[in-house]
Amino acid sequence: MAEPLDTEDHIFENLQKQVDPKLLAAKSQAAQEREHKYYEKAQRRFGDLVGTNSTLPCTLSSIRILNANNTRKGFLARIFDPILSANQDRPYTLAEAIREVSIGADKLHKLDIFHEPISIFLDKPSQTDPSTTPSDLDVYLSVKEKSRILLKTGTDVGNAEGSAYGTLLLRNVFGGAESFNVNASLGTRTRSAYQATFETPILSNPDLRVEVGALASSTDKSWASHEEALKGGWAKLRWIAKGGHRHEFGYNGVWRQITGLASNASPTVRADAGDTVKSSISHTWITDRRNNPLLPSQGYYAKTLSEIAGWGPLQGDVAFWKSELETQTALSVPIPGVEGDSGVSFTTGLRAGVLYPLALASDPKPDASHLNDRFQLGGPTDVRGFRLAGLGPRDGTDAVGGDVYAAGSANLLFPVPGVGAERPFRIQAFLNGGRLLAFKHSGRDGGKASKITQKSVYSTIAELGSALPSMAAGIGLVYAHPVARFELNFSLPLVLRKGEDARKGLQFGIGINLL
8 A cells, every 4th residue: 555655756756856947848849849840741742732622613602801809890800802703703713812812911911910820621512502613613711810808018229218107908998900009108208198098990901001099298408408398199100002111191189398497508509499389290101121121231211291280271370391301221242151141231321301491371471490400410210329319500609500411321230250151240330420400591681582592592592511510420329129229339429520529439329220
C-alpha cells in the first residue's frame, strides 16, 4: 500500500518543480515551426489546386460571413452582393472568383473591426437543392471581431514635451464599422487637450469615410510668451483614389484665445492677444511610395495642404489662403562587394508654405496675418540644429512667426557597425536649412490695398532665394520604432541670422514625418 502513496508524492514533487524557461521556449518554437509548416503546406496545396483549375467556369451562388455577430447583415451585403454571379454579366473562372472574394476580404480588413487572418473557404452547395448547378460554389469567410471597447492609458515623451493620456475607443458602434473615440491628455506644454471624434465608412466602403469631431485644448507657447486656448469642431470627408492617392476635404470652426501673456511679452504678441474665430475649409492630398515611412531607402512622398478662411460665406474674423507643400525622396546607395540591400540610403526633403492675407466680407482691405496662423520653423523634427521656433522673425525674445517659408534637408544614412542593415538602427549625417519671412506690408495703405499686398507677397517669396538659408550640419543616431522615429543628433549651426536661436550640441527628436 505504500508504493502508490510514494508514487503520488513523487508526482506532486515534479509538479512543484520550476520548469526550465529554455525548455518552454524550445517547445514553443517547435510548435510554431509545425504550425508554420502546416500553413505553408496548405497554401501550396491551395495554390496547386487553383493553378490546375484556374480557367474552370464557376458560379458564386452565396457568400456568407461567419461569426460577425455584431455587424449588420445589410452592411456586409453591400460589399459582397455585387460579387455574386447573379449580379454579373458573365460567369467567373475559378481564379477570377477567388480574386474577387479576396478583394472583399481585404475590404473587411480595412474596416478595422476584424482580427487577422480572415479565412476563406469554398464548398459545393447541397445537391438536394434542385436550383443548384455543377459549377455552383458557396463561399464562407470566417472572421473574429475585435473587442468593441478599448481603454488605453499611457505617457508620451518627445519634441520637448511630456504628457499623460487616456483613450476610450468604441468600435462598430451601430454595426456598420463606426467608431467613437474620446481622448484626454495632460502635458508639460499642451497643458490639457480633450477630443472626441465619430467616424463611419460611407456605403460600406472602407476607402470613403466621414468624420466629425470636437476639441478643447490649452497649449503653452513659451517661444512667444503666451498660452493658446482652442475650442471648436470639424467635419471631414476622406477617400482613397485610384493609385493610392489619399484626399481629405474638411471644414473647421475654431474659437481661439491668446491668453496668459508673460510679463515680458512683446508688443507683437500683445497686439494679437484676445479672441478670434477661424472658419475655414481645407483640402489635403497625400501620395506615399516609400518602402518604409519612418526609415525609407527607396521611393518618394508628397503632400499638399490648402486652406481658405473667412472668405465669402465662411465668415469668422480672420481671412487668409494658406498653402503648404512637403516632399521626400529616398534612394538606395549600392556598395561594391555587398550583395542585396547595403542599408546605405540617401534622402532629401523639402517643405514650403505661404500665407496669403485676404479681405473679410465686412472690410475690403486685406488684414495682416495673426500670430495663431503664421508658420513657425526650427526644431528637431524640421530644421535640426535650431531650437523649437528658432528661425524667422522675432520681436525681442518672442518668435512671432512668418508668412512664407522654405526648408530642405539632405541625409546620408548607413547601418550601425556590428548591428546589421536589417535592424532599424542607422547613423546619419545631415545638412539642413531654411528661411522664414514675414510680409513687409499689411495691405492697409491707401486705396490699392490688394495690389500692395500682392506686391509684398511676390517680393517676400523672391527674397527667400536672395541669400543663403540658415543652416546646420551634424551627425546622429536614428532608431525607427514601429510607432515613431527617434533621433539623437549632434548639430553644428553653419549660417545664423541675428536673433535666431540655434542649438549647438546634442538634440533629441521624435516624430512620424521628419524633414
